[in-house]
Amino acid sequence: xxxxxxxxxxxxxxxxxxxxxxxxxxxxxxxxxxxxxxxxxxxxxxxxxxxxxxxxxxxxxxxxxxxxxxxxxxxxxxxxxxxxxxxxxxxxxxxxxxxxxxxxxxxxxxxxxxxxxxxxxxxxxxxxxxxxxxxxxxxxxxxxxxxxxxxxxxxxxxxxxxxxxxxxxxxxxxxxxxxxxxxxxxxxxxxxxxxxxxxxxxxxxxxxxxxxxxxxxxxxxxxxxxxxxxxxxxxxxxxxxxxxxxxxxxxxxxxxxxxxxxxxxxxxxxxxxxxxxxxxxxxxxxxxxx
Numbered sequence: 001x002x003x004x005x006x007x008x009x010x011x012x013x014x015x016x017x018x019x020x021x022x023x024x025x026x027x028x029x030x031x032x033x034x035x036x037x038x039x040x041x042x043x044x045x046x047x048x049x050x051x052x053x054x055x056x057x058x059x060x061x062x063x064x065x066x067x068x069x070x071x072x073x074x075x076x077x078x079x080x081x082x083x084x085x086x087x088x089x090x091x092x093x094x095x096x097x098x099x100x101x102x103x104x105x106x107x108x109x110x111x112x113x114x115x116x117x118x119x120x121x122x123x124x125x126x127x128x129x130x131x132x133x134x135x136x137x138x139x140x141x142x143x144x145x146x147x148x149x150x151x152x153x154x155x156x157x158x159x160x161x162x163x164x165x166x167x168x169x170x171x172x173x174x175x176x177x178x179x180x181x182x183x184x185x186x187x188x189x190x191x192x193x194x195x196x197x198x199x200x201x202x203x204x205x206x207x208x209x210x211x212x213x214x215x216x217x218x219x220x221x222x223x224x225x226x227x228x229x230x231x232x233x234x235x236x237x238x239x240x241x242x243x244x245x246x247x248x249x250x251x252x253x254x255x256x257x258x259x260x261x262x263x264x265x266x267x268x269x270x271x272x273x274x275x276x277x278x279x280x281x282x283x284x285x286x287x288x289x290x
Contacts, residue, residue, distance in 0.1 A: 011241040014084045015121055017122070020078045021073065022078075025073075037083070039057050042077050044072060044078055046063075046070075048105055060107040060114050081122065107150045114146055121140060187213060188226050191231070246260070257281070
């Protein structure tokens, strides 16, 4: 289990500040990514998979991928940070942060530490520094760590046994994710890290295996065992995360984005994108207004 968890990377997509009046309504929709919001002013009702949550100033709201969300403001001057991210691996029929780490839907920010992480991410995204994405990724990890800590505290208070003694958690996770009986191989990690930093390059299995200093057959087998998917499947997933971020933070033409991340056929890119996000690139970009 630990080797699987350690292999997960959180991919930042987008952050912005939104301000709405009392008439604001977000119609029910499926989320193709994770959203975490920080309420800066005002209050609202969020409906997550049909359950209502009242949110107010200082609340961190975690909305997992795959949930159905609708919401509306309860007063004037409703303002919040909204940040989107995705994980580097799929977690079928559930959400890793919710089911394994007990991250709740609503987290009360203690001492405004969560607010500081949002502020840092927002400021670095707006900067022109060459190091900004490294800073953003770091603060995103810190924020997720903070959310996990708060969720663990809440869960331990509600359970009759200590949090770490709950046997049913591991059994539930076993049915949803593929476990590896070995530690993540450093040769595979080298390839993963390179792909994340250079998603637009053209890769072959031969080139990847040489990077890992393994034979092609050994590389395929080890990669699938450790990451849970084939190398080219993983490459496509990272490219989709990169494309999603470009769609949200730039006004570049969709065809140009497809070429930038290594797709020669924009129509094929759109089909692959829809497979991952359940909507076309245009629909994904249009949805950013919320």
